[in-house]
Every structure is written in C-alpha cells, then in structure tokens.
Amino acid sequence: MLDQSNPFTMLRLVSWVVWKIPSRRPLKMAGFSHTEAGSSLDMMDAAELAPTASLRKKYFRHALDEFRHSRLFHERAIALSRGSHAADVLEDAEYSASHGIRGETSLYERLGETEFLAFVWLHERQGARQFGLYADLMKHDAASSAMFAEICADEEYHVSYSRRELDRIEIQKGPREVRGAIRRLRLRRAREAFLRTSHGFGHVMAGLWLTVIYFGIVAPFSLAGRRSAPAAGLVATPGASARARLEYEVQG
Ligand SMILES: [Fe+2]
C-alpha cells in the first residue's frame, strides 16, 4: 500500500531527507538488512517457545518473511552501493549488538506472550507505515520502490495476525491485559527515545563547549604567546636584549 498521507508530516519530511540523498540509500538499506535479520531471529525464538502450534506456525512464517526482507535489503544495498561503505556495514558482525537490535536474552522470554504480541503489532504497524512511505518516495527508482511495496504488504499481514491474536487474548484475559502491555511498551519506547535524544544532545553540547573553549581561551592565548615569544633563546630574562646587543658588538 503506497503512502497517501499528509505530505508535510514529520515522518515524511525526515524520510524525504534520508532517501533523497543518493549516498545515504545503500547505507540505510544495509542497516535495514541487519534490523530485519534481527527480527527474523526474534521470531525464530518465539516460534520455539510459543505455547500453541497455531502461534508457532505464525511466528515461523513471520521469521521467514523477515529473513527474506533482510536478503532483499542486502541485495539492494549492494546494487546501489557505488563507492559507499554499504558492504562494510553489511559485513559488520557487531552491528546488531552495537545498535541494540539483539540482546542476550530472547525478546519473547523478556516480554512474555502478551507483551511480545503487542510489541510485534506496534512495530509492524510502524514498519508498514514507513515502508509504504518509502515506496512512494522512491518512485524514481522502480526496483527499490517495488521492493518497499512488497515488504510493506508482508508487514501488513504481520500487523493483522498480531492484532487478531491480541483480540483473542482480550477475550480470554480481559482488555486490561492487552491495554496494560501496550501502555508499558509505549512508555518504554518514549523513555528510550528520550535517552537517545539526550545522548545526541549531550554530544552536540560537548562539541559546542569544546569549540567555545578553543576559540575563546586556547586560540587567543596561543596567538598572544606567539606574538610575545623572544626572537632567540628559550626564555626572555631581564636584560637579555642588552646582553645580546653587547655580544653582537663584541663578535663584530
Ligand atoms: Fe520486515
């Protein structure tokens, strides 16, 4: 489904900036390849641990979809990579750990059944929205646009099956079980976004202060030091210039 939303939303604006810069595209796709591979492993874990055969089957199919998405992004990143570092990003074995894609404990074990399904529903919904938008923004590159549209269709299936499972849990355990899980996830996501923003802000402020200190204190003192430095000798002592003149006259 192509994105038909308001052309001036923040998501669209940020996405436009990212996808309109040609050199960013392969790198972004290489990053997505890692994210989708991480999702595939999360779904594999869930397929092993789910309590019913029906859920195991759905999680397994979901894992295969995410694995395919990872390969599609990998191939597209290589196809678009002209002098970019996309291959380095794709081969970076530490990428998942350094970007918080996979933890040591499986996501399913950490969250439990309801919260895991709520996580899948929220994230797949966001993924479907983003990929629909990217398919629209990349219309000038038919292969990339078709890939995003294809992935978007899969993500929509993931949204619908996870929502159906949440509806089933609501009937079995009551609406508070599902609403509580969604609320906790949203709070966690907001806290993580705040920490990420604070971290970025901290970096910017540190850079700003270092620049101010350099140009306000270090550079003026360095300049003043150079101007008052003696023409000869290491230290200018009282009467040094008079002695130097005398030595010059004696030598002369
Ligand atoms: Fe995916």
Ligand SMILES: [Fe+2]
């Ligand atoms: Fe997905």
